[in-house]
C-alpha cells in the first residue's frame with residue numbers, strides 16, 4: 113500500500129489502520145475507503161452499502177485492484193444484505209499457553225483465510241430473508257493476526273433435542289463464542305463491536321481473534337479478564353427469557369457468518385458453566401479441518 117493509502121486508513125481508523133483497504137468508487141469518483149478484511153463482508157458483489165447517509169449497491173468487487181464499484185440506489189430502499197462467510201484458521205505460532213480453571217488455552221499467531229461465499233437479502237425492520245445468493249467464485253482474503261484458542265470440554269447434551277450430536281455441539285460452542293465476544297467487547301474499555309472475530313467447532317474448539325490484521329491486543333485482553341467475561345456471559349444467557357436464542361439480547365450477532373443459524377442459548381449455558389466449574393477437564397487437540405461456525 114502507498115504512503116497515501118496508509119494515511120487515508122489512519123485518518124479513518126486511527127491506530128488500528130495497519131491493514132489494506134478497498135477503494136469505493138462511484139462512476140469515476142472515489143467516495144470512500146474500507147479496511148480489509150471487514151470490507152470483504154460489506155463490499156462483495158451485490159452488497160447493499162450505506163455510506164454518507166446514502167444507499168449504494170456494489171455491482172463489482174475487484175480484489176486485484178482493491179476496488180469496489182458502486183451505484184447509488186434511488187428512493188426508499190427497503191433491503192439490506194448480510195454476507196455468508198467462513199473463516200479458515202491456521203495456527204502459525206504458539207505465544208503462550210495456560211489454563212482457564214481446568215480448560216487449556218493457547219494464545220497464538222494465526223493466519224485466517226476469510227471466504228465470502230454468498231449473501232442474504234433481507235427486509236429492513238422485519239429482517240425477513242427475501243433471497244439467498246451464492247457466488248460461483250467466492251471472494252477470499254488472507255491475513256495474519258493473533259488470537260486465543262480455547263479447548264473447551266466436550267459436553268453431553270440432552271438426547272431429547274431433535275438434532276444430531278454434531279449439530280448440537282455446533283449450536284452450543286457457536287453460541288458460547290458469540291456471547292463471549294459480545295461480552296468481551298463490552299468488558300474491555302475502548303473495544304469496538306467488530307474488534308473481535310470468532311470461529312468455533314462442534315468439537316469444542318473456540319477461537320477468538322483480533323479482526324484487524326497484525327492483531328490489536330483485544331483477544332489477549334479477553335484472556336486476562338476471562339473470569340469476568342465468562343461470569344457475565346453466563347448471566348446474560350441465564351437471564352434471557354427467550355426459548356433458545358434471540359436477537360439482539362443473548363446469542364445473536366450481526367456479524368455472524370452463518371446468519372445466526374446453529375445457535376442454542378441453553379447449550380451455551382452448559383458450555384460456559386462447565387468451563388467455570390472446572391469439573392470437566394479437556395486437552396489440547398488439533399483444529400478440525402472443516403465444519404466450523406463463525
Ligand SMILES: [Zn+2]
Nearest residue numbers: 352354358362
Ligand atoms: Zn435470548
Ligand SMILES: [Zn+2]
Nearest residue numbers: 368369370406
Ligand atoms: Zn456465528
